Amino acid sequence: MLAWQTTLSLSRRLAATVRRTSARLLSADVEPRMPPCDFEPLPFEGMPRDKVKAVRSTNLSPAVFSYYKEPLYAYQGHKQWLFDSEGKRYLDLFAGIVTVGVGHCHPKVVQATKRQIDKLWHTTNIYWHSTLHEYAERLVALLPEDLNVVYMCNSGSEANDLAMLMARLHTGAFDIISLRNAYHGMSPYTMGVTALGNWTHQLPNGFGCHQTVNPDVYRGPWGGSKCRESICQVADRICSCSPGECVASDKYVEQLDDMMKHSMPKKIAGFMAEYIQGVGGTVHLPKGFLPDAYELVRQRGGVCIADEVQTGFGRVGTHFWGFQQAGVKPDIVVLAKSIANGFPMGAVVTNATIAKSLTGALHFNTYGGNPIGCAAAIAVLDVIEEEKLQERCRTVGDYFMRKLLELRDEYAVIGDVRGTGLMLGMEMVDDQETRKPMAPQRVNALWDDTKDLGILVGKGGLYGSTFRIKPPMCITEEDVDFAIAVFRKALNRL
Incomplete structure (x- = not known):
């Protein structure tokens, strides 16, 4: 020093x-x-x-x-x-x-679920019912224009698992990157992209999954006092970056590039990350990291997956989605938790081309798009808007x-x-x-x-x-x- x-x-x-x-x-x-x-x-x-x-x-x-x-x-x-x-x-x-984004037992959400439960508790999405289609239309209106195809499921783990499957089917590649310190679920696929040792069982898992150095500007090797897109900055790490640049972010991107050069084939399936890590301890990625990381991944033919399970639905304040604050446009977005204010529900949103990759064989979710869950999710969007x-x-x-x-x-x-x-x-x-x-x-x-x-x-x-x-x-x-x-x-x- x-x-x-x-x-x-x-x-x-x-x-x-x-x-x-x-x-x-x-x-x-x-x-x-x-x-x-x-x-x-x-x-x-x-x-x-x-x-x-x-x-x-x-x-x-x-x-x-x-x-x-x-x-x-x-x-x-x-x-x-x-x-x-x-x-x-x-x-x-x-x-x-x-998960309880708009508050416990919010009256509007309660009334919406009560009205729906009196009409139809459950039918699978092989039949048409209004709430599934109403919600799909409302949801995609909040996302970039070509992210307009929704697949409903039951949880964040299940949604991340499906996003990984879609990435692999669409690209024809297998290898997927996540960040060390990430948590994306504990299903068979997502155990490979979850990279916290205290969540890791002594079983073979993670075949084809790779983790790069976590861009943690507080505890990681690089960081400074101007790295985050937030008023919360690291107190005692001097930052000499010029306006519009982040040296720490560049270093972490270099690590990602180096890892891909040494450990991965020329074509990869994708990259999954939260903009702010949830279970990992609210680690806020440095500005500039995700745009550069997305560019590197796309150069190798991979798709970029935004895990919005915790950062979505207005929680970051400045934007409705965390990826918007990060300045990126993902190819696949994963949603859950606040989506229906605690009702077991998740969703994967992507473009029509990637979505079509799932049609090569049958794929089905019994409870995906449940009428009660979709009614709750519609009410959640209403409350977020009405109560600002x-x-x-x-x-x-x-x-x-x-x-x-x-x-x-x-x-x-x-x-x-x-x-x-x-x-x-x-x-x-x-x-x-x-x-x-x-x-x-x-x-x-x-x-x-x-x-x-x-x-x-x-x-x-x-x-x-x-x-x-x-x-x-x-x-x-x-x-x-x-x-x-x-x-x-x-x-x-x-």
Whole structure:
């Protein structure tokens, strides 16, 4: 490190120490105050907690894990709030794993599903029914013009699996690239493009799948203070890039090019990536990476797949889709989660040429395009538009980001804040200089404390040290203030 960089780093640390000391003195005795809510949950009617615990330990797969030392026993939801079996209210900042986009039990979505369930629960798409066709028309109107063919399925994993199949059939090639630290599902195909060791089983998988260096400007080998298309930037990595360029992005693209030259045939099937990695810990790719990566992939005959399972439907704020903020146009788009606000539904959208590649043999999905799911999905689009939720993601998301950045300056255990809109992450460390991940027992203690104080957040990243903050898109600045007060209280206790 150059002398002036060392001096700057020391000055920042000294200033941060002063801010942290002042903030702690001011906030040490402040109790978080939960915003009011006029919704009253119904009296609890369900299996006693002890019975649930016994059934879960005996009759459910041990692979089904629970969050928190004392698991939440959820009973009822209302917009951004969850109520447990004892009536305690929580601010849900994880939205059922980034799924309840417009809010729990949104009245418009509830009414749409009730109307549909009275008419037709289910018929497969071998018959015509209105909601499937209405939704397909509404959905493609939100995408680039030639991305106008939809295949409905049940989940993000299934949609990604199908996208990989389409890429291979269309190109006649087999090899597919993803990013290290990526999560795209756990179906047989997607296990190959999921590249997190703690999700990897000791079984042969991933034949034909390759992972390039993850363009993580905080934890990766290259990065700086101007790399992200966001107000959340890495604090202590000097960036000397000229306007319109990103040296870190160029380095990661060089790694992709090098990997393809050494490890792949001349023609490949495709490349799959999230613009902001979800399960991987809200890693926000540097600006310029995806356009250059797409160009390299297309030079080898591959198609580009945008995984919008978590970033889609307005969550990034500035755009309806993450790939739009990244400045790219994919060949295949994969959707799920917020698509129907929690109803099991996914979709693959592509152009007519790629879609036709699936017709060489029969392919069928019994529940794809289910009438109830499509009715819910139509209502979701209505709510996003009527309540201006994309705009709310931008404004409330910016407010949330700035408050989280203030926390980062106050507490030395916060290494990085990143994301855009209402897709945010806060990575915890033991040491800001070395970026050593916070020890799991400390992360869990902090996590449990925030839950006891009234907020629910996810965890992610390879080390499980990043808090994933992806709330229902209807939250308010008042909710944000409460969440920040909870984080501050829990951090003071830590």
